[in-house]
Amino acid sequence: MNKRMTNSLRISSAVTAILCIATALSAVPARATVDTKSSDDLLTTSEITNSIEVAGNLVQPALTSVATNLQTYVSSTDDVTIEIPRSLENGVALSTPNVELTIFLPNADSASLGTKNNEGQVIFASAEASANTVIPVEGGVQMLTTISNKTAPERFTYSVEKEDSDYFQIQEDGSAVLIGTSGTVKLVIPAPWAQDSVGRSIPTSFETDGDSLVQVISHKSLDNVAYPVTADPYWIVVKCVAGVAVWLASNIILSPPAQGWSWGFVGRGVVACLRGR
Secondary structure (H helix, E strand, O other), rough: HHHHHHHHHHHHHHHOOOOOOOOOOOEEOOOOOOOEEEEOEEEEEHHHHHHHHHHHHHHOOOOOEEEEEEEEEEEEOEEEEEEEEEOOOHHHEEEEOOOEEEEEEEHHHHOOOOOEEOOOOEEEEEEEEEEEEEEEEOOOEEEEEEEEOOOOOOEEEOOOOOOOOOOEOOOOOEEEEEEHHOOEEEEOEEEEEEEEEOOOOOOEEEEEEOOEEEEEEEOOOOOOOOOOEEEEEEEEEEEEEEEEEEEOOOOOOOOOHHHHOOHHHHHHHHHHHOOOO
C-alpha cells in the first residue's frame, strides 16, 4: 500500500466518529496569459497525456463521465456533479444541493476542444506554451497545467465564481481554503505541486488577493528543466451536515505530507462548520 493511500486510511479511521461522508468540489473562473504564440509551442493530446503519466500518483484517478449532446462531459458522485465543457471558455461547473461554482481555467480562450482520453481525463490541447487537463475526481476536481517551454508564464490565476462575501485564504502549510459566510470552509486546496518530465520538483506556491487564487510555478530561472512541466491545483469541496464538516476521507487519495496535506484540513473544516451552523 503506497503512502498516499495509507494517509487516506489513517485520516478516514480517525475522523469516522465525528464525520459522515465527505464530498469535495471546486469552482473557479480563471485565466492566465501566455507570452508567445508559436507552432513550436503546440501541446498535443498525446504529449499532455505522457506528461501526466510521469506525475504518477500525484494525479488523481478520474471518475466515469458521460458526454451530453457532445458538448459537455458530466460526472456525478454522491451529491457532487461536475460538468466539463468541450469548449473550455464556458468554464467547469460544479454543484451540490447547497453550492454552485464555475471554473474558468488559464489560457481557456485558446484551448482546443476537450478530448477525453482512456483514463477519463479531459485534455485541452493548445498552440500556446501551456495547456489544461480537467479530471473529475471523488470529492472534487483536479486541474492540471502543462507547460511546454520557458516562454510560458509563471503565474496562473484561478478566479472562482462565488458569493461576494466568500474569500480565499492561504494557510501556513501552503494550502488554501475558500471561506464563506460565518467562516464556513467551502473549498480546500492542498499545497500545490509541480514537476518536470523526469520527475524533478519545480518550486510552486499559492498567492491570493482574497478574490482569486494564483498558482506560481517558478520554472523560468531554473537550469536544465526537462519540459513539459506538469502542475496542479486539486479542489476539494467541504459539505456541512447538521453543523459537522463532512469529508470523503475514505475516498480522497491524499497527497503525501510533502505536498501539503495536513490534519489541519480536518480541524478547520469541523470548526468552520460548527461556527457556521
